[in-house]
């Protein structure tokens with residue numbers, strides 16, 4: 001890690017401030033790093049991989065991407081993404097470190113991979129969706145045909161589902177794939193302008209192939225959206241296939257501008273029958289349709305990606321809160337006590353309130369994403385054996401955690417930007433780019449409100465089952481109708497008691513929403529209208545339920561961690577802060593359900609202040625324990641050595657506008673104006 005510090009009084013002061021923070025550390029940092037990495041051996045492995053990639057000059061950028069044209073930015077990131085694969089394919093040491101096949105995907109999606117390609121990796125969709133779609137939706141023969149070529153990069157794919165007219169409502173897709181038994185081909189067609197595929201990452205110029213979701217028609221009947229493998233570009237020339245399909249890029253976005261998100265239209269484009277991914281449903285040569293065991297199996301790729309997004313949200317928030325916390329230790333502003341030296345802004349309780357809960361959130365997402373990932377593997381494992389029983393639970397869990405982690409992370413990154421004052425608005429802080437990347441996850445892979453409503457659907461269904469006396473799945477087993485009972489006594493505000501209070505609050509909210517829904521139906525509304533009229537409340541149930549889930553996973557994760565008492569101490573304080581922060585921020589849910597009393601709330605608010613003070617000395621040591629390399633942070637404000645101001649000035653000097661004292665634009669535009677009256 002670069003720890004070179006320019007010797008000036010200001011630099012010395014900044015370094016002294018951040019060094020003093022490190023001296024306050026109350027726990028062995030390597031233990032926290034290992035908890036997050038999944039073991040000390042994994043930490044060593046990650047560092048070695050980072051070293052191998054970061055020491056490679058090919059990954060250096062000649063200039064900041066913001067100064068490049070749209071096309072040059074794309075080319076620069078594509079260059080690095082391809083070099084990453086080339087390096088992986090040709091280096092046995094790297095392959096051993098990251099693992100042969102899955103490794104390249106993990107590498108691309110890791111903190112390192114995301115940092116090396118700065119504003120969106122043009123190959124992301126290939127690894128995150130195209131390959132998983134073939135794995136999850138293709139037969140063994142289809143996997144044999146496509147996977148090898150896709151892993152090595154001989155073909156590059158994307159996942160083309162969303163259209164101009166429909167993203168959320170998958171059943172509303174307009175692209176058709178009509179089976180023609182005479183030629184044993186499917187004919188792909190975009191019947192209207194709104195049927196144009198729109199948004200898929202890498203579709204613009206990078207992908208040679210796509211998994212296209214289209215309405216399957218055979219023997220005159222529509223069977224809903226199904227996945228098809230479609231070649232888009234010529235294998236040798238990369239030219240679009242003339243006449244039948246037309247792809248391009250959709251133009252600049254808020255962020256992720258080097259992902260070449262694209263559009264695609266089909267004009268009676270023919271593909272072989274065997275290009276329908278047929279693991280779950282098949283079309284036979286004569287056009288007979290064989291149904292899947294569950295018609296939502298075609299949505300399986302999205303379930304995987306929703307889980308993957310939770311890990312990405314975790315990493316993005318980690319980066320942002322590291323930047324803002326280190327900066328807050330170096331930045332001095334105003335006076336706490338008149339006449340006394342300006343304090344580090346981290347001394348202000350309000351600043352601690354911005355940052356410390358976000359540090360806790362990193363751990364909250366970490367423990368719950370691990371848990372959902374385990375559930376994903378268990379459920380998909382039992383699905384291989386034909387058992388689909390837990391699919392609805394997995395769907396609800398992955399929707400809930402994707403929505404919660406992406407909104408927590410995007411909101412958290414924005415809080416970090418604000419916590420850095422004006423300087424957080426500078427591109428060189430890296431906070432703007434982290435924000436625009438993170439906020440996209442609120443929309444893609446299922447817009448969050450829509451996902452909350454899917455969770456609510458599961459909750460209400462489960463609650464109704466519970467009312468009939470049926471046993472529920474583990475993640476919702478607490479949803480039994482409960483009589484309003486007396487609140488927990490102030491002496492019982494242990495962590496477990498607070499988690500229990502969450503359970504009671506959610507049960508109460510769900511019971512209320514279910515009753516309101518029923519009332520609407522009883523008053524003569526059709527179910528769907530009654531549902532819509534309660535949907536604000538329903539989304540709220542889903543949010544509080546998912547928060548409860550993260551609290552529970554955080555607490556059990558800390559209790560189970562194999563660490564020293566000092567480390568368990570700091571993690572327990574963080575977990576406590578997470579619980580108290582979310583309860584005090586949502587008091588109404590707990591008060592009206594009787595889960596907690598106004599006196600409890602007062603006690604918890606007092607405790608919140610004490611927790612901020614107790615965690616304040618460990619703020620910088622905790623973000624240091626995230627162990628993020630300076631190159632991965634890529635921030636003038638967050639660098640390890642704290643030498644913020646010199647770095648900012650150095651970066652500003654590099655602006656192309658500063659390469660000439662008087663820019664050409666002055667002579668062209670400003671001078672004629674300024675001299676007009678002379």
Ligand SMILES: CCCCCCCCCCCCCCCCCCCCCC(=O)SCCNC(=O)CCNC(=O)[C@H](O)C(C)(C)COP(=O)(O)OP(=O)(O)OC[C@H]1O[C@@H](n2cnc3c(N)ncnc32)[C@H](O)[C@@H]1OP(=O)(O)O
Pocket residue numbers: 105106108109110124125128159161162167168169170171201296297299300302303305308309311312373391392395443444445446447450454457458461
């Ligand atoms: C160790 C860690 C390792 C980790 C690995 C490492 C990997 C590397 C990591 C990489 C880092 C990442 C970085 C990212 C980079 C950028 C990527 C950008 C990608 C962006 C791609 C996209 O953006 S791509 C398009 C996504 N576009 C949607 O996301 C549409 C949403 N829209 C719907 O998804 C449906 O439209 C919607 C609403 C369900 C209604 O669907 P619908 O109308 O058909 O259904 P209904 O509402 O009628 O019914 C509902 C009934 O369906 C059941 N159900 C519904 N879905 C189900 C399902 N999936 N599975 C099972 N069951 C399901 C449900 O449980 C109900 O069941 P029930 O009836 O029993 O209650």
Ligand SMILES: Cc1cc2nc3c(=O)[nH]c(=O)nc-3n(C[C@H](O)[C@H](O)[C@H](O)COP(=O)(O)OP(=O)(O)OC[C@H]3O[C@@H](n4cnc5c(N)ncnc54)[C@H](O)[C@@H]3O)c2cc1C
Pocket residue numbers: 125159160161162165166167168169198199200201256261440443444445446447449450453
């Ligand atoms: C950066 C980025 C990358 C993407 N990459 C891909 C990709 O690789 N492949 C791909 O296929 N797609 C991709 N997408 C598309 C993405 O999946 C969709 O934009 C997303 O699913 C939301 O759908 P929509 O745009 O139709 O939003 P809309 O559904 O039109 O949402 C607009 C508003 O309507 C509300 N709304 C809609 N339906 C309901 C409902 N039933 N109940 C309540 N409220 C509702 C939403 O909450 C939202 O507030 C990408 C999008 C982005 C931004």
